[in-house]
Amino acid sequence: MKGKIIKSTGSWYQVLEMETGKIFEARIRGKFKLIKTRLTNPLAVGDFVEFQLEQDDVAWITKIEQRRNYLIRKSVNLSKEAHIIASNIDVACFIFTLKHPETSLGFLDRFLACCEAYNIEPLLLFNKMDVLNEPEIELVKDIEFVYQDIGYNTLEISSYSQLNLNDLQELLKDRTSVFFGHSGCGKSTLVNALQPGLNIKTSEISDTHLKGKHTTTFAQMHFWNFGGNVIDTPGVREFAMIDIEKEEVQHYFPEIFRKRKECKFHNCMHINEPKCAVLEALETGEIQETRYSTYIKLMDEAEELSQK
Numbered sequence: 001m002k003g004k005i006i007k008s009t010g011s012w013y014q015v016l017e018m019e020t021g022k023i024f025e026a027r028i029r030g031k032f033k034l035i036k037t038r039l040t041n042p043l044a045v046g047d048f049v050e051f052q053l054e055q056d057d058v059a060w061i062t063k064i065e066q067r068r069n070y071l072i073r074k075s076v077n078l079s080k081e082a083h084i085i086a087s088n089i090d091v092a093c094f095i096f097t098l099k100h101p102e103t104s105l106g107f108l109d110r111f112l113a114c115c116e117a118y119n120i121e122p123l124l125l126f127n128k129m130d131v132l133n134e135p136e137i138e139l140v141k142d143i144e145f146v147y148q149d150i151g152y153n154t155l156e157i158s159s160y161s162q163l164n165l166n167d168l169q170e171l172l173k174d175r176t177s178v179f180f181g182h183s184g185c186g187k188s189t190l191v192n193a194l195q196p197g198l199n200i201k202t203s204e205i206s207d208t209h210l211k212g213k214h215t216t217t218f219a220q221m222h223f224w225n226f227g228g229n230v231i232d233t234p235g236v237r238e239f240a241m242i243d244i245e246k247e248e249v250q251h252y253f254p255e256i257f258r259k260r261k262e263c264k265f266h267n268c269m270h271i272n273e274p275k276c277a278v279l280e281a282l283e284t285g286e287i288q289e290t291r292y293s294t295y296i297k298l299m300d301e302a303e304e305l306s307q308k
Helices: 030-034 105-117 134-150 165-172 187-194 246-252 254-262 277-284 289-307
Strands: 002-008 013-017 023-028 048-053 059-064 070-074 082-087 091-096 121-126 153-156 176-180 219-223 229-232
Touching (some): 070 105, 091 105, 105 246, 105 289, 246 254, 246 289, 254 277, 277 289
Parallel strands (some): 023 059, 091 121, 091 176
Antiparallel strands (some): 002 013, 002 048, 002 219, 048 059
């Protein structure tokens, strides 16, 4: 039988059988756990699998189909490298909040680099626009312009005022989407606003630290009435890229990748080389300092991983 993983709690999975639409509780055979991998989880929500039924309609997953793409985060388990958040994604929505909680541009840039590395279309959603004053709204528009200029799609939204939610539904219709962002950025609230009947649990921002509390503790796929589905995920603090060479990192920053053709040396790494077009663009403001800073950090991390 063939199906799709729609929920993962770590030890148990829910599999949607493709032909009948029936949902089975499922486990994995030991051979999956024995595969040498730097990932903490052998299966992720969005994976297509083969399974067989045994007593009491418990499904045993026997095979995983090759993933079209996936997004991963750094693992809290130090013995492993990373954790797959979701796979086979059509559009990855990054929920940016200027405040309550504040989203760092470095976090956003890591997300975008991961999307580039794993061939996933990103969509930047600037959420909670209803709580911003005029100067803050202008700041959001300035940030939007930077990322639109690089080539990314953006949309200003609010779950409470319903700002642009109809437009968002059209962008998500008949596609597999996934929502990312810090805890408290409004992922679950947005899912509920797009489809009120889902009633996904939400919580308030912590007054002490102005950070969100985790309400989603495992990844789960929900199906839209208007077509398609969304993978709701726990709040992610840091994205990871594994099996990436230091020299490849510039491929995942479109504005740097475009400029590299103007550098004097074809193997320029854009650090301190003479007549580097990227460094010149950094000086003129054509390339943002925050973007370049993340580029350097990812190169350092890739080098560290290669030495392990």
